[in-house]
Amino acid sequence: MSMIKKLLDLDQRIIYLFLFLLLAFPILHPVILPMAVQDYSRQAFEFADSIPEGSIVLIEGGIAAATYPQCGPGMVANIYHMLTKGVKIVCFSIGAEQQVWTQKAIDTALKKLPPGVPAENGVNWVNLGYIPGGESAVAAFANDIRSVVSKDYFGTPIDEIPLMKDVNDATAFAAVFWWGGSEGSIPYGIRQFYGPFGIPISGSCTTNEVPNYSPYISAGQLKGLFGGVRGSAEYEYLLRLPGPALGQAMATNFGGLYWLTLVILGNIFYFLQRRGES
Amino acid sequence: MSVIVAGRALGLVVLVIIVSAILWFMMRAYSGKLPKLRRLPAVDIIDEIIGRCVEMGRPAWYLMDNVRMDTPSVLAPTVAAFQILAYVARSAARLGAKFFVPVTQGVAYTIANDIVEEAYRAEGKPEDFDPFGTVMYLPEGADRMYILNNMWSQQIAGAFLLGSWYHKAIIYTENAARVGAVMLGGTDTTHNIPFLVAVCDYSIIGEELYALGAYLSQDPTQSASLAGQDIGKFIAIIMMVLGAILATLGIDISSIFSI
């Protein structure tokens, strides 16, 4: 009896220690457990895969330091996916810190590209950097890019960038990918690109924001959604491009199984104790 | 140019009806006619928690998490939490509990400090109020470590977690529970209310946070305003039921929302 009581009063620090070990293990030694791809991710992937070669897409990079480990790998996979398909990319960010991470994602994707895939700055991709002003700036951007942007991330005037030559407003883009991180800014894209111009849009956000956007997906305003590290891992999985997100998704698995086990154990001990008392 | 901004007419009508209903009940209360109100259990719990802290000789804390006064959606629950703070602080001053209020934003700090100082003065114990220690400003983010460390070293016996709660809800509640504190928790944010409900000994949900302050104030006009809010709920229920019935019959009324 006292044994169960002792187990119920288990020192929380032991629980924390095991959690650390369980999460660190798959990061150091990736173990791939089977995974089921979620509908939202599959839809988003199929949408991205259907973009014809030669078109131009717009990517909003809203990922910052705190969200890069989860959503960054997915954005890298997205850029890789587009470039290998021969689709041109225009990136921008609506946060100052985020523009740095957007460039980091581009650089990481470029390093991963197989040889022979054209990926020249200004021709195949361009990073327009940070556009201040929130949703109103996004609206202005959609109506007339040159009204809010004059130089790209590296300071090159946009009129000198070959890719931007015929790109004046939202109609130049075949699709928009909104990597919103935890900005909560996906609706900006829906309202300013999908609404007035009908440009199809898909996106990504942190896991806890997924329910906020599910109404948009069921209404067809959002073509799909990659949620958090799992979404990123699924992108890597579908693209057959092993990356950091897959390892992290496995770590999430371990942490999750640990949580489920603790809930079950806690309840078993609790009922055993109650039975013992009565 | 139309008289009312397009798409907002129904909103205006509803707002006017609800506000008038609230004002009407407040006016009636002013002339002595009070509506019957169900008693919120949380009302009695506050003194109980403070009393327990006094008995054990351990401190009671009042935590509010997010108090960004320049964000409207945070400001409203914060103002509601301030009203409850006024009551809790007086209760703590009267019973002689060691009281502590950390605040993470400057304007909110100013307000909280005034409220608590006033409460101590009202109870005739201004000497118990420490201008640098009772209410304390902590930079948003850094408060987490300060609060965790001090929760353990001071072994708090009671905690009030009211206001606009985000991820800190689980951090503080779990630690406070581990040190043996009794907690009253309540918030209007949908993502973090589950933690307060699951971990706290007593919880208030959503609108009850706004109502609790009105209950606690000794002012009948304020508690009467809650009856006005109920009118709003009836309007909502009628609109939903009627709308659903009409929709079932094939009459689409969704266009009235965009007048």
Next chain:
Amino acid sequence: MMDQMLLGLIVGSAVSIGAYSVLIGDNPISKITENLYMGILGGYILATNWDFINKNAFTRIQGGQYIYVLAIILSLMLFTRLKREWIWVSRYPVALTVGVGLGLAMRATVITDFLGQIKATILPLNSINNLIMLIGTVTTTAYFLFTREYKGTYKYINQTGRLFLLVAFGVAYGQTVSFRYELVIGRLVDMLRPEVAMYTYAFIFIVAIVLAIGYLTKKITWYS
């Protein structure tokens, strides 16, 4: 350049271990991290907000928008609280903040929250799911009624409403839990990068030794 990045990762790993040490309970390592963090965050807040005021008030005043002198005066009024007899002066900036903020909250909530949720609930009752949606929303709305006593029919409505609320809380709980693990993993990924891992282990080792000595010699209190 590369060295700075590596140094950054190493320092980041060290301070993270300091932060995680709070899991053990109040101890000197977590106290040091706490005060260090408060200091550097305080400095950051001081600098960025000063920059913000500079950009948004002083620059505008120089540009001829003299109305912003008022913002500076209101800001200075906050500082009167440093002198006790002048505290009431700070009520003016508070009145500005609360007045404007509550107005903004009130005007938006009617349309987005109140009417928005009602509109979403008006569904044709042609399926069980829509019926559940209507019953759930109506009963939870009724759950918050203050003028009904907890008896009679209302008792059942109240209980149904509570059931729906609990389901909602459970779902939100499960949803949030999974996101939280990703946060730790994100931090661990940086701390366990091949080039940083050795340092991380060394820091953990040092912290463990220091704390073990402290706890064994009873110099640090062990909270159980």
Next chain:
Amino acid sequence: MSERLIKLKIPIYLTTILGILMIIEFYFPMPEPITNINVTLRSFVTIVSAAGLILGIIILTIAHLRKISKKESGWYYSIIYLVGLVITSALGLTSVRNTTFLWIYNNMTAPIGVALYSLTAFYITSAAYRVFRARNWNAAVLLVCAFIVFMMLIPVGAVIFPPVVPIGEWLRSYPSSAGFRGMIIGVSLGIIGLGVRVYTGRQKEHMGIREERMEAS
């Protein structure tokens, strides 16, 4: 009497006037000068908030200095605070683009922030063991729903027990949204009620004013 007016009544009137101005602007088309005033007022709020944070840091620093001068327990930790504050603010006040300042932010402030945020995972796990028990039917409902949804969300969950996905999705889209909808409607009414109480000058605790019973204001 005039003292009462300046110290008490005018702030309350000011709150009311500003609030009503904001509400009217939203519903009625306004000539440009008035919308401009409102935009200016909102930027005043952000400026005052920024000043409030600076005030907070000053007060916090005074508190730490006092701790050091009085040699209160743990006063030596306050020295760490002061050193951190002086270094970062000195760097940041010269320029917020200063590279060392940004380095400190990216490599010290941000990682501690993320680490502290991620503490939630640990506390959620220990709470799972300690409080997540089916003590009564209320707790059981919460527990079961959280369990199913969580299992649906971890990648391996659907492989262990496939039905969790449809069940979890259903819970998430219907009963759970219904529950939150009722709560949101209530909160929205709570905000309106709060606004009315504040604007009529009945609720004035946030001004640091003690309530006066049944007295016309």
